[in-house]
Amino acid sequence: MFAPHHQAGRRQRISLRTRVTLLAAMCVAGTVALVSLGAYLTVSNNLYQQVDQNLSDRAKAALRAPAFGSDTGNGTTLPSLVAALNDVKFALIDANGRNLKDFGQVRPPISAVERAVAAGTKPDDIRTDSHGDRVYSISVQFSDSSGTRSGALVVSQPLGPTKSLLADLALVLILISGAGVVVAALAGTAVARTGLRPVERLTRATERVARTGDLRPIQVTGDDELARLSTSFNTMLGAVAVARDRQRNLVADAGHELRTPLTSLRTNLELLMASEAPGAPTLSAQDKEEIQDDLRGQLDELTQLIGDLVELAREDAAQAVWEPVELTEVVEQALDRARRRAGDIQFDVILSPWRLIGDGPALERAVLNLLDNAVKFSPAGSTVHVRLGSAGDGFAVLEVADEGPGIADEDLPRVFDRFYRSQEARTLPGSGLGLAIVQQAALRHGGEVLAGRSVQGGALFSMRLPGMPG
CATH class of the missing domain: 1.10.287.130 (Signal transduction histidine kinase, dimerisation/phosphotransfer (DHp) domain)
Known part of the structure; x- marks a missing residue:
């Protein structure tokens, strides 16, 4: 009762290399079989047509010979048939199938078909006898002392040599076909071994990663x-x-x-x-x-x-909520939250409408982090400048600038690293993750965030986001 599952398992264990080899051998075998069958049928048909044409031509040529006549009204003698048809079986018969004249020759097979031709019901006919002879009969008119009467010249030739030739041809085609299949299988094996070597390397590398966690790259050769x-x-x-x-x-x-x-x-x-x-x-x-x-x-x-x-941690999570977002509304909501904890810090805000498809809460968190960062480093009574406008290349730029001490040159390359905090920031509250969250949100939305120095001497953060003007 478990045999079908066992057989299915065996089929599944056939390697890709074996399948490529079998496919190549089967394709060549099918092609060679069709070509061989076509060649055999063509040659066979031509050989049989040649036999038929030879019998017909020789019979008609014998009837047209000058020596064929005295006994038939043409002025010559019948024994000329013996010379014209000496290497085939032939006979002159009447409608009853009897010989009109016995030349001592081997008599061809006579059947109702030949008697019908002798009776004049059909001009000629050709058939294959049950003994393997090809028999051709043609109607002849005889004139003798009894008057004019109908008869038939019947000639036949054995098909043994033709069948032997076709058998030799079939054997040659079978041998050639077999050799072609073997060569195709060997070529398929060589191609599969060479072509699948990179796949084997990938398989071994995958197994190595799964087994050891080793993430070293594999060797790459070629450009295919x-x-x-x-x-x-x-x-x-x-x-x-x-x-x-x-x-x-x-x-x-x-x-x-x-x-x-x-x-x-x-x-x-x-x-x-x-x-x-x-x-x-x-x-x-x-x-x-x-x-x-x-x-x-x-x-x-x-x-x-x-x-x-x-x-x-949401960086690797599925982006489940993507919807049309009005960026000005996101910035205004973040400003409302930032103002409540900004103390005497003022905000100078200029916003232009901008729309995009994205995650609204993630964008609001990123903008709020920029605002909180600006408030944290701004001196009392200073102003945080917020600008949102089109950059003219399908992107909007949100700029948040403060009037604080700014970012030191040695800190600029690392301000977006997780947990990185400059010497000035270590005495202030914070986790060192706020700007990393800003960068993550910008990258997730196909944008970027840059850090620099504002015209007031403080820090300037510019976040570019794709979209369209509102």
Whole structure:
């Protein structure tokens, strides 16, 4: 009862190289078989036509010979037939099938067909006898003392030599066909072995990656489709390696960043718990209030850090919500949230309508991060300048500029790295993930974000996003 499954498993285990070899052999076998069959049928038909034509021509030539006549009214003697048809069987018969004259020759097969020709019902006929002879009969008019009467000249030739020739031809065609199939199978094996060698390397590399996690690229030779496939596979391995390294760095950096607030939380909690123990010195109300403020600040820092980590984790998640977005509305919503925690920082805003297809919440989070970053580094009473307008090339540019100290030249290449914080930023609240989230959102929407220095001397962040004017 399990035989069908076993057979299916055996069919599935046939290698691609074997399938290519079998396909090449089958294609050649089919082609050679058709060509051989066509050649055999053509030669066979021509040989049989030649036999028929030879019998007809010789019979008619014998009847036209000057020696054929005295007994038939043509003025010559019948024995000339013996000379004209000496190497074939022949006979002159009447309508009853009897010989009109016996020349001592071998008599051809006589049937109702030949008697009908002798009776004058048909001019001639050709057929194959059951003994393998080709028999041709042609009507003849005889004149003798009894008057004019009908007869037939019947000639026949054995088909044995013709069949023997066709049998030899069939054997030669079979041998040639077999040799062609063998050569095709060998050629298919060679082509499959050579052509599938890159595929085998890819297979071994895939198995190595699955078994060991080793993401080293494989060797690429040539410039054909398989070489391009190998190159694409190496590109994929490189991307996987980069993603794995980024994941490791993210985990390591997150662990490092979480360790500080967690240690501080634990220290403060242990201090509070120790103060409540019997016989332990009590803390003053002011000390308890300071510890509670520290706990709240550390919890806020942890909450922000975890939120930023979750946002970064969406990089590999499916982009489920893509819809028309009015970018000016996104910026205005982010401004409303930024103003509530900006204190005496003012915002100078100029926005031009711009629409795109994207993830509205992700864009709002990115814009809010830019605004919060500008507020964090702006001195009291200064202004954050926000501009949104078309760049003229199918992109809009959102610029956020502050009047703070700006970004040092050595920090510019790394401001968008995860957990990177400049020396000035280390004393300020934040996780070092805000600008990384901005860059991630811009890249996901087909844009980019750049950092520089504003005309006021502070930091300038420019985010380019594709779309169209509203």
